[in-house]
Amino acid sequence: MKIIVAIKQVPERDAQVRIDAAGKWIDESGLQWALNESDAYALEEALQLKEKSGAAGSEVVVLTAGPERVGPTIREALAKGADRAIHIDCDDLGMRDALGVARLLAAAIKPENPDLILTGLQSEDLGLGQTGVIVAELLGLPHATLILQVEKTDTGLNVKRELEEGWFQSIELPTPAVLTIQSGGNKLRYATLMGIKKAKTKDVRRLTAAELAVDATPVVVVERIALPQKQKTTQMLPGTAKEAAAALVEKLKFEARVL
Amino acid sequence: MSGVYVILQERDGRVSRASWEALAAGQRLGSELNQPVTAIVLGATTEALAAEAAAKAIAKVIRVEHPLLAQYTADGFIAALAQLIQNERPTQVVLPHTYQVRDYAPALAARLGHVLISDVVSIGDGPVFTRQLLQGRLTGRYRHTGSGPCLISVQAGAFRADTVETGAAEISTFTPMIDAAQIRTKPGEPFRGSAQTVDLGSAQLIVAVGRGIKDADNLPLVQDLATALGAELAASRPICDNGWLPMERQVGSSGQTVSPKLYLAVGISGAIQHLVGMKGSQCIVAINKDPDAPIFEVADYGIAGDLFEVVPALTEAVKAAKQ
Numbered sequence: 001m002k003i004i005v006a007i008k009q010v011p012e013r014d015a016q017v018r019i020d021a022a023g024k025w026i027d028e029s030g031l032q033w034a035l036n037e038s039d040a041y042a043l044e045e046a047l048q049l050k051e052k053s054g055a056a057g058s059e060v061v062v063l064t065a066g067p068e069r070v071g072p073t074i075r076e077a078l079a080k081g082a083d084r085a086i087h088i089d090c091d092d093l094g095m096r097d098a099l100g101v102a103r104l105l106a107a108a109i110k111p112e113n114p115d116l117i118l119t120g121l122q123s124e125d126l127g128l129g130q131t132g133v134i135v136a137e138l139l140g141l142p143h144a145t146l147i148l149q150v151e152k153t154d155t156g157l158n159v160k161r162e163l164e165e166g167w168f169q170s171i172e173l174p175t176p177a178v179l180t181i182q183s184g185g186n187k188l189r190y191a192t193l194m195g196i197k198k199a200k201t202k203d204v205r206r207l208t209a210a211e212l213a214v215d216a217t218p219v220v221v222v223e224r225i226a227l228p229q230k231q232k233t234t235q236m237l238p239g240t241a242k243e244a245a246a247a248l249v250e251k252l253k254f255e256a257r258v259l
Numbered sequence: 260m261s262g263v264y265v266i267l268q269e270r271d272g273r274v275s276r277a278s279w280e281a282l283a284a285g286q287r288l289g290s291e292l293n294q295p296v297t298a299i300v301l302g303a304t305t306e307a308l309a310a311e312a313a314a315k316a317i318a319k320v321i322r323v324e325h326p327l328l329a330q331y332t333a334d335g336f337i338a339a340l341a342q343l344i345q346n347e348r349p350t351q352v353v354l355p356h357t358y359q360v361r362d363y364a365p366a367l368a369a370r371l372g373h374v375l376i377s378d379v380v381s382i383g384d385g386p387v388f389t390r391q392l393l394q395g396r397l398t399g400r401y402r403h404t405g406s407g408p409c410l411i412s413v414q415a416g417a418f419r420a421d422t423v424e425t426g427a428a429e430i431s432t433f434t435p436m437i438d439a440a441q442i443r444t445k446p447g448e449p450f451r452g453s454a455q456t457v458d459l460g461s462a463q464l465i466v467a468v469g470r471g472i473k474d475a476d477n478l479p480l481v482q483d484l485a486t487a488l489g490a491e492l493a494a495s496r497p498i499c500d501n502g503w504l505p506m507e508r509q510v511g512s513s514g515q516t517v518s519p520k521l522y523l524a525v526g527i528s529g530a531i532q533h534l535v536g537m538k539g540s541q542c543i544v545a546i547n548k549d550p551d552a553p554i555f556e557v558a559d560y561g562i563a564g565d566l567f568e569v570v571p572a573l574t575e576a577v578k579a580a581k582q
Contacts, residue, residue: 013470013528014549017396026397098365099374121361125393127531128377130365133333137366142443143333145362162513163449164358166506170447182513184500219374223387223400228553231538234561236550241568245576248544251560253580256542258464258521259488 001053001152003046004112005082006063006105006119006131007039009073013124023224025094028069035073038120042181044188045150046118047081053152059083061112065104065209067091078199079191085202086112090209096216102134103214108207110139114176116157121146121180129180136178143178144171148185160185263289264349264408266299266340267312268357274300274311277355279420282315284413285353286423287382294350297321298428301339303329309430316426321347327437333363334442339435341370346433349408356412368410375410376401378531380417390414394530395553415512415535457491457507459515464490464523467510467537468498471526471547471566475503480570481525487577493517495533511536526566529554546570 011017012032020027035043046060062077064070065088074085088104096104109117117136122129136143148168149160156174162182163169191199209216235251237244252259265285267278282298289296295318300308305322312320323343327335344352354360356378368375380398381389387400388411403409459465466485472478485492492508499509510517511533522540527533529545529552537543538557545558546569555561562569
């Protein structure tokens with residue numbers, strides 16, 4: 001089974017972000033980056049499927065689009081066990097909308113003819129939650145979203161889909177297919193020292209956005225980004241931990257009257 | 260080409276709450292653009308849903324009916340809605356940002372050569388659509404360009420369902436062409452993960468813990484606070500993903516929705532998926548080391564500090580106050 005995992009590098013969760021001068025994105029200088037969390041779960045699912053299948057010729061290929069800085073994230077995925085990588089070298093990702101990014105990915109996926117395409121359900125930076133679904137549409141493949149478990153069957157796949165408020169559903173679908181993976185379905189592995197060593201020799205194929213020749217004109221454009229408006233006035237309680245705790249208990253008892 | 264279409268979703272045989280919120284957003288757009296609002300219901304039989312929608316102050320209800328729409332599939336819904344939209348050519352299509360919509364709306368938009376603006380929290384003049392970025396740390400204002408329909412999905416709780424007034428709309432039916440072979444997925448019946456033994460929904464006081472707790476071994480710290488308060492212990496998704504607390508204690512879009520008297524969030528940054536499950540709480544307290552964490556946007560009281568110092572101090576203060 002050949003599995004492609006589309007991953008994204010995103011700002012590290014606790015990173016301090018500043019809006020850039022143009023007011024259209026964040027200032028990326030000095031920012032720490034990480035592998036998007038649900039993409040890490042997608043990679044984990046792919047690696048486990050390959051291990052379970054045991055078939056000769058099975059492979060896991062990671063695919064990402066982004067500028068030079070995504071290199072370490074690709075190496076991290078290779079160190080965890082992906083066999084090779086495709087890097088779409090592209091520094092105008094922020095200028096493309098969800099369809100534009102999906103077009104890039106789909107164009108890179110198509111000649112690979114994979115049996116399965118996995119990606120995380122949404123990115124932690126833009127949070128659009130659309131890329132996998134659009135890729136499926138562009139490639140004419142069936143898809144399922146918010147998937148926690150994937151099982152290979154004789155005819156295709158049986159997947160466990162998360163619904164809202166603690167409900168789930170099984171879905172059968174043929175392959176090739178696209179699945180977007182929800183976090184928490186598996187336990188994530190760490191890269192081993194051996195894995196990190198091996199990753200250095202694994203193949204990373206570079207493609208440019210130009211050679212994929214897809215339409216980059218956005219339909220949806222960002223006008224401006226800003227700090228969120230507060231929905232409530234928050235009373236911040238200063239002082240030492242002890243002082244703040246004492247003040248909070250007072251407030252909860254006599255002002256909010258919830259204790 | 261004109262009109263604002265709102266796609267309603269069914270839940271337990273009725274129009275869902277999130278759909279009424281989407282309708283409220285549709286009406287906001289309708290008055291901004293001076294265009295009539297039409298509600299769309301889909302299914303194998305939609306008479307009851309259509310009647311419910313027609314009792315609202317909108318222009319029209321369209322029943323999109325086909326036997327192959329009896330159960331939700333992305334293939335069926337995309338085929339039916341793409342035909343409807345190509346036929347009727349609305350300028351705006353509004354959907355509730357539910358798991359179902361997330362499953363098909365991005366592909367529906369792509370089939371039409373357009374892009375869904377997902378998880379919209381407000382609509383401004385223009386119209387411009389505001390959505391959250393970086394887990395709620397920033398917001399972005401988006402605009403749809405080009406000709407053709409603008410599709411948006413609206414976040415749960417962002418628009419008020421009770422602003423939709425009653426009325427009497429005309430009802431028509433649209434029969435899409437769908438072939439059984441087009442539907443490639445076979446969905447099973449929904450099922451519950453495990454027997455629910457914790458009903459967070461009825462808890463009066465909740466102490467919820469997030470990633471800031473760092474390790475499962477540190478959980479007794481928040482458990483002690485919950486015990487001192489007589490509160491239920493809850494968690495954000497990552498804590499349950501790691502298996503540190505059972506899934507049934509999860510609050511958020513994929514877990515339970517709660518609205519207790521007191522919701523005390525410890526080490527929770529406040530990602531959108533968590534906030535939708537708890538922002539209706541009467542009093543929200545946040546303890547977090549990052550003063551810019553989005554949880555403070557919705558908190559009534561906040562302590563920006565190290566939870567490993569603040570929580571034990573708070574447990575002691577609560578115990579002292581109860582004596």
